[in-house]
Amino acid sequence: MPSSASSSPGDTAAAPPQEPALQAHFDRTIARDQRVEPRDWMPEGYRRTLIRQIAQHAHSEIIGMQPEGAWITRAPSLRRKAILFAKVQDEAGHGLYLYSAAETLGADRDDLTDRLIEGRQKYSSIFNYPTPTFADVGVIGWFVDGAAICNQVPLCRSSYGPYARAMVRVCKEESFHQRQGYELLRTMMAGTQAQRDMVQDAVDRWWWPSLMMFGPPDDDSPNSAQSMAWRIKRHSNDELRQKFVDMTVPQAEKLGVTLPDPELKWNEERGHHDFGTPDFSELMRVIKGDGPCNAERMARRRTAHEEGAWVREAAAAHAAKQARRTAERARGEEKEHAA
Numbered sequence: 001m002p003s004s005a006s007s008s009p010g011d012t013a014a015a016p017p018q019e020p021a022l023q024a025h026f027d028r029t030i031a032r033d034q035r036v037e038p039r040d041w042m043p044e045g046y047r048r049t050l051i052r053q054i055a056q057h058a059h060s061e062i063i064g065m066q067p068e069g070a071w072i073t074r075a076p077s078l079r080r081k082a083i084l085f086a087k088v089q090d091e092a093g094h095g096l097y098l099y100s101a102a103e104t105l106g107a108d109r110d111d112l113t114d115r116l117i118e119g120r121q122k123y124s125s126i127f128n129y130p131t132p133t134f135a136d137v138g139v140i141g142w143f144v145d146g147a148a149i150c151n152q153v154p155l156c157r158s159s160y161g162p163y164a165r166a167m168v169r170v171c172k173e174e175s176f177h178q179r180q181g182y183e184l185l186r187t188m189m190a191g192t193q194a195q196r197d198m199v200q201d202a203v204d205r206w207w208w209p210s211l212m213m214f215g216p217p218d219d220d221s222p223n224s225a226q227s228m229a230w231r232i233k234r235h236s237n238d239e240l241r242q243k244f245v246d247m248t249v250p251q252a253e254k255l256g257v258t259l260p261d262p263e264l265k266w267n268e269e270r271g272h273h274d275f276g277t278p279d280f281s282e283l284m285r286v287i288k289g290d291g292p293c294n295a296e297r298m299a300r301r302r303t304a305h306e307e308g309a310w311v312r313e314a315a316a317a318h319a320a321k322q323a324r325r326t327a328e329r330a331r332g333e334e335k336e337h338a339a
């Protein structure tokens with residue numbers, strides 16, 4: 001487990017250390033696999049990269065509530081409704097931990113929200129696909145949360161302390177999310193032919209977009225090399241994509257569905273599955289805003305933000321009142337002591 005690098009170089013010196021010394025200390029922290037904490041000096045590029053990735057990750061959790069959230073009122077039983085409610089609520093929680101982690105880097109939460117709703121910051125491509133049937137809820141749990149686990153378990157060892165610690169809890173919850181999806185699909189596969197067809201149709205629609213979640217191929221990933229050198233990312237996009245495929249193939253066999261890739265086969269020599277190439281031009285189109293549901297997701301998020309203004313105002317007024325009362329109490333106690 002990496003330990004914290006809390007001491008700063010020059011603690012013992014009278015004058016504040018100069019940047020090269022700070023940089024050297026930061027480099028040593030990374031090389032020793034220790035953690036960088038909010039109070040530590042860090043290069044501006046490292047801070048910017050983290051804010052970018054953590055904010056996108058937070059936005060993804062918040063926008064990611066929509067595709068499944070659309071089924072809460074239509075879930076086929078009370079049990080499924082309660083499960084789905086809990087899952088979507090967990091996603092809101094993940095967004096909140098992540099916005100808090102971004103705040104430790106000096107980001108402002110309101111500003112991050114503005115960047116999202118004005119389209120100046122990204123969120124995961126996967127949430128721009130529609131959820132026309134209840135099988136989509138199961139497949140999102142199985143594929144999307146499965147992909148999230150592959151991507152996020154290594155982030156528990158990310159070099160930035162608050163991000164890594166947030167990921168520990170997020171991953172525990174994602175693991176439940178994945179299992180509930182798989183359990184839902186197993187139930188549907190044990191049902192009627194129409195239900196089995198519904199599952200296969202959802203698998204066919206979500207497979208390739210799920211592979212795209214891992215980002216562009218390594219050769220076209222402008223951020224990977226630096227993020228890996230800083231140990232923010234621990235594995236490349238292609239490594240994680242491969243891990244997801246290897247993990248999912250036996251699960252698909254057990255479930256009795258076919259993954260829609262004719263090139264998918266076990267490669268004995270590599271000890272991995274070979275698989276086809278996702279359409280990365282589609283990924284780029286979706287990231288740029290031209291996916292099937294981008295406009296709908298953003299419109300919904302903007303409306304929710306506008307409709308939530310009174311809640312934020314009320315919470316701010318309540319916090320101000322509490323602060324005023326605490327200050328008044330402190331002044332009263334001071335007077336008592338003085339008397």
Ligand code: BYC
Pocket residue numbers: 052053056057058060061063064065091122123124125126140144145148151212213214215216220221222223224227233237287
């Ligand atoms: N979608 O150089 P690259 C969840 C962007 S939510 C959109 O490889 P990087 C859940 C990328 O940002 C979990 N954009 O970038 C919630 C970059 O653009 P900028 C979401 C993408 O950062 C609810 C450019 O393309 N997970 O689990 O090294 C319900 C070049 O890419 C995508 C996270 O956020 C994409 N798919 O690697 C259910 C995980 N891919 O910023 C489930 C944390 C790439 O340079 N993030 N881009 O303009 C990461 O691990 C990394 O940021 C990525 C990309 C692997 C996504």
